[in-house]
Amino acid sequence: MLLSCTVLCANAQELTNFAFGRKPIVSPEVKNDSVTFRLKADYATIVSMYGSWMPSYFDKIDLKRGENNIWSVTIPAPTPEIYTYNFIVDGVAVSDPNNVLMQRDGTRYLSMLLIDGERSENYKEANKRGTVSHVWYDSEILGINRRMTVYTPYGYETNKKATYPVLYLLHGGGGDEEAWTSMGRAAQILDNLIEKGLAKPMIVVMPNGNPEQQAACTLNLPVKEIDRKDPANANLYVTSLVKEIIPFVEKNYRAIPKKSARAIAGLSMGGGHTIAATNLFPGTFDYICPMSCGMRDADGIDASLQAVKKAGYKLYWIGCGTADFAWPGTQTMVELLNRNGLEHTLFSSDGGHVWYNWRYYLNTFAQLLFK
């Protein structure tokens, strides 16, 4: 018996490659301390590229046309990290067709570049890996059925009696429930930290922080319009998070239903959600980690922070880059926490409002949780 299909399919794939003008071109190629990018572009006039290691979106590197119309450029390898990049062919942004590794950042699909090193070590696959699930739940508060991403650590399925603490990990503006597992490498970071004994085994819940949206990238689930100017709607999402998502998780997973087993963290808009959830529902979380966001010295802030202080918490960990536009707002946050006598840790790093900082922060504060 068996199987002419294998051979035939290989041919179909080759046919496809041929039709798309592709041959086995290596891109990106990391060699010694340099990286070469290549793109076959027969009829292009100008090919350039942008990479997330460049200081500004307005920076570009030009590629040069070589043999067989393969354009290329070799640059010194940036410091160890995961970066994203895209080509620009006669003015149009193009992902690298020879690189199957992509990340979706909101509406954009970007090609990935790994530079190996200590900083990126935990962003790669560990030996023992947890499960990543895309789960739907009903939100009565938002009036829609919604998707979230849930990470359960290695061993969750087999250690059927083990219970786990939960980190609620929130994305920023333009993101969705897939941001932390795509751009954020959250599963890999947790896998590595847990495998190395640096973090407690935990469940990580990554909801969708856009209250109008049922799920990212669906064919047909309409958004439900919310009047964001109506103050009554200001905290719908964080209310849903605390009143609906947490009970759902604690009912359907082997999650420890206690303040001491709940952490909340988020970046940018999700940092704002972290602060709002904490201030509106003091006593829910023992671990509070806003990143790359500010706090305003607004009416009622002292009363809110006093309530957080009274309810108690174990960790208030703030991450921000010194070049982040949220850095001044972070300073205000620190002042407000100091004014109200809330102990906290400020963790600052180089750089701005970018994923390489948020991965770094997760890799850092996750080691401090539930201990």
Added chain:
Amino acid sequence: MLLSCTVLCANAQELTNFAFGRKPIVSPEVKNDSVTFRLKADYATIVSMYGSWMPSYFDKIDLKRGENNIWSVTIPAPTPEIYTYNFIVDGVAVSDPNNVLMQRDGTRYLSMLLIDGERSENYKEANKRGTVSHVWYDSEILGINRRMTVYTPYGYETNKKATYPVLYLLHGGGGDEEAWTSMGRAAQILDNLIEKGLAKPMIVVMPNGNPEQQAACTLNLPVKEIDRKDPANANLYVTSLVKEIIPFVEKNYRAIPKKSARAIAGLSMGGGHTIAATNLFPGTFDYICPMSCGMRDADGIDASLQAVKKAGYKLYWIGCGTADFAWPGTQTMVELLNRNGLEHTLFSSDGGHVWYNWRYYLNTFAQLLFK
């Protein structure tokens, strides 16, 4: 209190869009019976496109430059289905930057187009949706830890005592463990069929059928070379499927561990795997659904099929397009099944070796399983 971040992030997104030369351009736009595709390409000389509704990969449609260098073309809407397409800008394949809906077909990311209608109805999101998980398991037979995709139907988490039959759903050459949930819309098809009462609630297990590969699209999990010319290695994957994946699923999920609750189906290479698993391990599956693949009149085939016949099964369902290159092999399969007295159903459709057929087949045979 609250949250300058939201506003600031919106600005960052706008900055990004601006830097990438993007403005709110609608593409694709389905209106009445036509579809318009648009692409802003300031410096391009030729912009064309390919869509999966076209008869051949060599077909192209030209776009015309319009105001503000927005290139566009309007075509009659193809018949209801999900299609993929890409632009070709001065010779380089480009996905549609204004369309966040993408499917990964092996190494290629393609933009999606939905044309609404009866045929595509079940490819959209249902009201009640199951969970899609990415789960790792150890294969001693293949010597690697591997990822598979598992669909559990709506209600699996809450009906904690319910048990379920399992469909093992296999991809083709060039695919991986994400093929059926991306290109195949398997979760949506099952959600819809189950919600409408047309299919039994079932678990769907979608393993990775490339025995060298640990998982699709990882940064750092090396393939484990297998000498495919060594006959001893010919059936490593299907052996692992039956001896390792099935026990893993029946241990870790509420799966009914019986032949009558096991179905196997696959397309192309996965059709070959379906036949191989069935012939090598008769009595494992009651439902056998090879698609778009052939069977060879090779040594031992009669003995294998007699063993399948003797072990018994409830459904042998074969799907193939009449324009598929596997159609002649399908004819041979039918002859061999007839020669050995194995009852079967041949379901043929228009068209060739393409996803719109495989979605259609899944939508068809899933209604026949476990009944």
